Amino acid sequence: MVRITNMTFGYKRQKLFSDLNLSLEPGNIYGLLGKNGAGKTTLLKLISGLRLPQAGTCNVLGFDPAQRPAALLEDICFVSEELHVPAVMPSLFEKLYAPLYPRFNHAAFHEYLDEFEMDVAKRLSELSYGQKKKYLLAFGLASGCRLLLMDEPTNGLDIPSKSQFRRLLARAGATDQVILISTHQVRDMENLIDPIIILDKGSIVFQQPLQEAAARLRTGIEREEPVDGTALYAEKTLGGYVVMRRNEGTEETSIDLETLFNAVTTNREKVQAVFATSAAGKDA
Numbered sequence: 001m002v003r004i005t006n007m008t009f010g011y012k013r014q015k016l017f018s019d020l021n022l023s024l025e026p027g028n029i030y031g032l033l034g035k036n037g038a039g040k041t042t043l044l045k046l047i048s049g050l051r052l053p054q055a056g057t058c059n060v061l062g063f064d065p066a067q068r069p070a071a072l073l074e075d076i077c078f079v080s081e082e083l084h085v086p087a088v089m090p091s092l093f094e095k096l097y098a099p100l101y102p103r104f105n106h107a108a109f110h111e112y113l114d115e116f117e118m119d120v121a122k123r124l125s126e127l128s129y130g131q132k133k134k135y136l137l138a139f140g141l142a143s144g145c146r147l148l149l150m151d152e153p154t155n156g157l158d159i160p161s162k163s164q165f166r167r168l169l170a171r172a173g174a175t176d177q178v179i180l181i182s183t184h185q186v187r188d189m190e191n192l193i194d195p196i197i198i199l200d201k202g203s204i205v206f207q208q209p210l211q212e213a214a215a216r217l218r219t220g221i222e223r224e225e226p227v228d229g230t231a232l233y234a235e236k237t238l239g240g241y242v243v244m245r246r247n248e249g250t251e252e253t254s255i256d257l258e259t260l261f262n263a264v265t266t267n268r269e270k271v272q273a274v275f276a277t278s279a280a281g282k283d284a
Contacts (some may be wrong), residue, residue, distance in 0.1 A: 001026050001147065001178050002047060007056035009039075009046060016042055017202050019056065026146070027175045031193025032182040033261050038199045040182040041081065044149045047180070048078045061146060074101055077143040081152040083132045085124040090135060093124060103144025108172070112138035115164050129156045137165060141172040150181045154188040162188050186257040196257065198264050206264045208275060214252040216274050219244045219259050232270050233263035246274050 002024035009017045016039040024030060034040045045051040046058060049065030049072070058065055063072040086093065090113075098104040113120065116134040124132060133156045140148055154162050169192055173179055183189050196213065198206035217232070223240040233244040244263045247253055264271050 001061060002180075003057075003059040004047075005057045005059075007046070007053045007058055009042065009051065009053050015202065020203060022197070022204050022207075024178045024180065026178050027173075028195060029169070029173055029179040029181065029193055030195055030197055031186070031189060031257075032180060032197045032199060033184070033186065033257070034182075034199035035265065036184070039202070040199060041151050043199065044078065044080075044151055044180065044182055047147075048076055048149055049073075050078070075145050076147045076149070077101065077140045077145040078149040079136050079140040079151065079153060081155060083129065083136065085127075085132055085136070087123050087125040089123055090118070090120040093135075094139075097139070101143045101145060105142045105144055109138055109142035112141055112168050112172075115168055116161065117164075130158060130161060133157060134161060134165075138168070141168055146177050148177060148179045150179070152183055152185070153181060154183065154185050166192060186261065190257045196260070198261060200265050200268070205268050206260075206271065210255055211252065212275070213255050213260060214247075216247055217244055217255060217260070217263075217271075218247040218249075218253040219256050232267050232274070233259060235259070235262065 002022065004020060004022040007017055007020045009020075032040050032043070042051060046053055047060055047065060049068045052066045061072055061075055063069050065072060065076075088096070094106070094109065098106065098109075113135070116138060118134060118138070119127070119131065124135065127135070133153070137150070137153055140150065154165060157165060166188075169179070181189060181193055183193070195207060195209040197204060220243060221237070221240050222234075222243045225236070225241050226234050226243055231243050231245055235242045242256075242259055244259050
């Protein structure tokens with residue numbers, strides 16, 4: 001559904017991507033993780049055609065998004081962290097913009113607004129940031145698009161609203177749909193996003209289903225700091241150290257996404273070697 005091959009992109013003073021490759025398949029809610037400034041938002045804009053690659057190819061739903069064909073635009077919805085809403089009533093926004101998406105589900109949209117406890121008696125421009133965010137998230141989830149891009153969807157949401165969003169996302173995804181969520185709030189999303197994609201230093205350095213990660217890695221608390229070089233990552237915490245190691249057993253373990261992210265970005269080669277060894281074993 002999404003195929004990026006050897007893509008290069010940068011700004012005048014900053015080169016973001018060099019020979020970046022990425023493949024996304026339908027039926028998944030991908031989590032895109034990366035440090036601030038790693039290019040997560042820019043990658044979403046390249047996929048949606050809001051930025052143009054300088055080299056390489058980007059194919060989305062069989063189209064080049066840089067050409068912005070109507071057949072593609074009606075099947076992509078991008079909920080940006082930068083909220084821009086017109087000074088209109090919510091009902092007029094729906095009337096104006098829902099027809100752009102042939103599979104828009106009006107009944108589901110109003111269910112989502114009710115779930116979010118939205119105040120629809122005010123103009124969108126008069127709503128708080130969090131209320132605007134909830135309205136646009138509900139719109140995106142109801143759009144019926146085969147590609148739904150969300151940039152930091154839980155930013156600006158209070159604790160109850162985050163729970164509401166997780167419930168809606170869990171039941172809104174379709175088997176023919178790709179949902180790609182860029183976030184640094186992994187605690188908010190860790191029970192929903194899968195597979196995990198980690199973007200670091202201009203490349204996709206990790207892309208694995210959580211099941212595979214749980215089979216190959218394990219995290220635990222150890223009393224002493226590991227110094228023998230066998231740990232993939234260690235971080236001091238109350239009562240000892242949070243340590244990530246290769247899973248030498250046959251049972252899957254629980255994976256903490258923050259620890260996984262820190263392990264990949266600080267010890268990339270060792271983590272990648274764990275999965276390269278796994279892949280070689282399967283091919284043998």
